[in-house]
Amino acid sequence: MVVNGHASTLDEVARLAGVSKATASRAINGRSKVSAKAQAAVLDAVRQLGYAPNGAARSLVTQRTGSVAVILPESDERVFSDPFFARMLHSVARSLRERNLQLVLLLAQPGDEDRLLLYLRGRYVDGAIVASHHRDDRLAEHLSDLGLPCVFIGAPWIGAERVPVVDSDNAGAAAAAARVLVDGGRRRIATIAGPRDMRAGHDRLVGWRQVLDAAGLDSSLVAYGDFTEHSGTTACAELLDAAGDIDGIFAASDLMALGAMRELEARSIRVPDDVAIVGYDDLGVAERTQPPLTTLRNPIDQMVTEAVRLLTESIDQGGRGAPRRVVFVPELVRRDTA
Amino acid sequence: MVVNGHASTLDEVARLAGVSKATASRAINGRSKVSAKAQAAVLDAVRQLGYAPNGAARSLVTQRTGSVAVILPESDERVFSDPFFARMLHSVARSLRERNLQLVLLLAQPGDEDRLLLYLRGRYVDGAIVASHHRDDRLAEHLSDLGLPCVFIGAPWIGAERVPVVDSDNAGAAAAAARVLVDGGRRRIATIAGPRDMRAGHDRLVGWRQVLDAAGLDSSLVAYGDFTEHSGTTACAELLDAAGDIDGIFAASDLMALGAMRELEARSIRVPDDVAIVGYDDLGVAERTQPPLTTLRNPIDQMVTEAVRLLTESIDQGGRGAPRRVVFVPELVRRDTA
């Protein structure tokens, strides 16, 4: 394809096609009127030379790169173990494909923020979707300062009012979960909460506590995990050791619920007979637990679709537009654990 | 930071600092002689304006983007469930950071090859590392045609001779695993193999078979999985149903070994007393199984370090340089399952 190691330029294409650079450009981008003859000649030359437009040159004039970043300010361990991210990225990739945008995944490790910011300031991407981040990261402020179109999936702790946010009602959903347990007659209801420094972790804990308090039940049976299966097992053991009479558990992720169920099984505690469980996410694991898990469906696809819509809108408007906020409500999926 | 929505340019920095664009550029990039006074003035202006160089403009002249792609031609389900990728990316990120390169992750879905190629041809990245790919993808040929510096981690099926490859000796390691079982006195040795259309899957099966054949043992006890835990469980059940007298299993991934152990436990078959097991990977899971898993350590860090070294070398040489091939040998890690 490539003639001799050096990528071909529009100039060469034009020359080979016997037209000007301008016409060649028009033929390639196909927005403008070009005679059928010129069109064919150019396309032919493109094929012969294996030509592809130089991205830098094109971006320089169009102010567009045709790519969008997904930023994950998260340890790669979690990124690559939590089904949440797999589902989210899958969904993002699909949405972007429809709009002919290239997905660029940026793993934002704690220490590496400077290079990330430099990259974004360098306008290597047209916009960014930020997902799941911790209490202390100031990405929202930075992106807002930067003027780079962005959308946050899940509200950031800091600077949430300055950026568009697509969120789900974590507290409301957790409350629904707690209500399932309370209405099911459970009285010693514990929770395996997510990390305290993450919105989802925090809000789900709050929602659970509210319902328990309102029902006059003890809301002190709390153990913390990090959304992983293993942490669910540990947390469950902790809870059981502290209070042997627990009869209901709300786990802030299905993975933690699964871990908890393993611990319960190890102790020969029956689910849901002895202990009822409600999880959170419904990304596949919940259907496959034994017995199948009652859970709240995290509306990831909806959030992503909306996020991409908002982002492209913002990109098209050149980054202007007021920071909007859209919230989706997780749906209760009743199966057999509660 | 940004004055008014529009990113500032070098021109503005220069004007504010009272120097020429040339000097401003030199001060910012810091390779060339600049008076301390000018240096300070420029840096100050940069800070005041929140200036960052426009990537496109810079790339256009330097022919460098400062970023490197990691291409994963793999379903996102596997990318986000197999610890192999987590470890690899972690390692890549570390190596690139040392060299001040930005990691750009490109998920190459089957249908999406065209856009990926367009992106690469557009020179949005300086080079690419390709990891784990299937029999039918022609990425190696394409990248070789393209002239983009690249390194493959794991040999591709097609075009392996045309690109630099960093690999591990899958067949040799699998042979070592089989030998552990044979030498341990096992006579009915099965394998849970990886996907037939992946090099790692194929080669590990070959290595295992070679040793069994050489020992005069039946090498037909094969079930296929896809490296996931779940597939390991299924495959193990399959094997057990087909041959009840199995006394040794080589699983082509620790995850599949774990799945197999769950099935064995469900059937009250003891490990290693009744059935010995050897896994593959040693990325954390192996230490935590019950009992701890004997396995082969996939030399991911070594492969990645070498891959990044080769890649940056190739980038510095402008993509020239003969396609090299480096192979690392996995180490046997003996624990308690065999």
Added chain:
DNA sequence: TTGAAAGCGTTACCAT
């Protein structure tokens, strides 16, 4: 419909 030419924002060469 087409072509010439003016940028886009940098870096790098060449004088000074």
Added chain:
DNA sequence: ATGGTAACGCTTTCAA
């Protein structure tokens, strides 16, 4: 050490 200026490869006026 510094400034003017020519690239880099493309898109997009503006005339023709």
